[in-house]
Amino acid sequence: MHPIELLSITKRFKAAEKGEEEITILKDIDLNVVSGQSTAIIGKSGSGKSTLLHIAGGLDSPSSGKVLCNGTDFATLDDRKRSMLRNKHIGFIFQANLLLEDFTALENVMAPAMISGQKEKDCRDRAIQLLERLGLAERMNHIPGKLSGGEKQRVAICRALMNRPDVILADEPTGALDEENASDVENILLDLVREEGRSLLLVTHNQDFAFKCDNVYMLKNHSLNPEKTKK
């Protein structure tokens, strides 16, 4: 059983105007995110990488095909169960860090664990440990508005790892950072994923970053083609 399995995923968008044909973004895509391995998807802008990631995370529904998270089909779950599955098994990191503006860095990191109903003290201890590991011990009581872009992204990584999810879904996590910060965040993300034994599904157009992963796929002409696979 894989943390994420995409089975024959097709995604079509309705035409903007009447009479025009539907636009196919993804066609019959199969992908297994293997436990403990990192997988990158590269491709040109507009190729459907982010759409694929949203479908893999249960944020969007495919036009046809199935998305299994630890063997459970997202389509069969109601809002509460789908939220719970996302909360426990998936961590998200996006280009725009999507932190809660009124929460401190520490509270942002604690949020997923608090949502799942864990004890506040346990949440705090784990969040502090993660923030310290990423060099944010001095910044944990700052709100996102007072943090730099690199710091915000590191907070987002901590948040994604907070609940010890089976898989991290990352969409251009370094896209908004300068070269130095981007390189830092790349290394931190990959190191943490390996240390914590998580799977990573990364979407990026940064080939250097992608090829640091165990598996690399190219999304081209609505299909995935393997570029690098780990035996």
Added chain:
Amino acid sequence: MNPFVRLWSLKRITKRGRLTSCLILIALVMAPLVCALIFSDSMMEGITSKYIYLSDGHLQMEGIRLDEFNSKVLPSVSPGMIYSADEVTTGYALMYSATGTSSVMIKGVSDSYFNELRMQQVSFDYNTEESTSSIRSISISAATAKKLQVGLGDRLALMIVPDNPDKVLRPVLVRIDAIFRSGYDQLDELICFLDLSYAQELYAEKSSTSIEILVTPEYMENLGAVEEKLGWTHDVTEWSEHNVSVYENFVTSRQMILIILLLVVVVAAFYTASVAQQMIQDDIQEIAMVKLIGASDTLVRRSAFISVYTVTLAGMVLGIILGLIIGSNLGPILSLLSSMGLDSLTFYLLDFSITVPWLYIAVISACLMLISFIAIQIALGKTRRITPIRLFTSL
């Protein structure tokens, strides 16, 4: 409570005073409502007391003299039920001064009539000049004295309206030896007091005489029990039966005030729903983010509900406290307004003890909380349509 719900709700409540306007509005609605309830209830209680203590007593027994009451009726009543029982003769008269006329109710009372309880409701100014004439004394109200332009020591002509239609109208001369004021001019200008024996001379019919009974404070809310003990020989009536229109006016006024206040509360409750709706509109991104990290719609709604409901509750409590503070000081405020020449206040009782209608306040508060509860829940239904994917479609 889920720790995240608690934290998020707290963040929202304290966030840049966004919900402050809601708190202030609810407080500003509740304060006058509580004040209006205190004013109307205290005023009605005050006026009722004036009618009871100066006009009719708690209970009245018709056509019986005091000695008969004391010997036959009183022994059947449990000790501690009756505070006082006084023989009273009542009739009507036209009162003339050199400059005016007034129609009044003459009450013949003995010296013991103005006991401690009655004296709490009325104050007297007495004529200190000794009189050598045989003209009888009368006590009139300050309102009547003003109307007839007379004062202590002045004389008045009373045209006695006979209790028997066969008798003829006859005038008598009286001297004003006391002027009283109860604070409620509407009632004061209807009554004047004469000595009981003289009133009985003027109104000789037995039907003009009755026993005015005041019950002890423990039985004031349970007049029926006293009535039951007394009523086996003679008819017993309550003050409300003698003043049906006044009593029904009070009942109707109370109901109307409560209905109007409830309507105001409904509007305020729906305002809280619109605040909730606006909050959801402002927080679409934040809600989508929270849903992205695994919060269910129920959790999102619960947090938003707690934020708005807590502020509504706080506003309500603040409003009640403000209303109680202002309401408890209504006497001085009304006196000040009256002294500033607000003529309409002369129709009200300005000096009354404050009664806090806790039951009505509880009803109003419960309505506010219940209607806001439902209205906010309906308003929060919108959160269901906010999905994490909105984060990316709106970026």
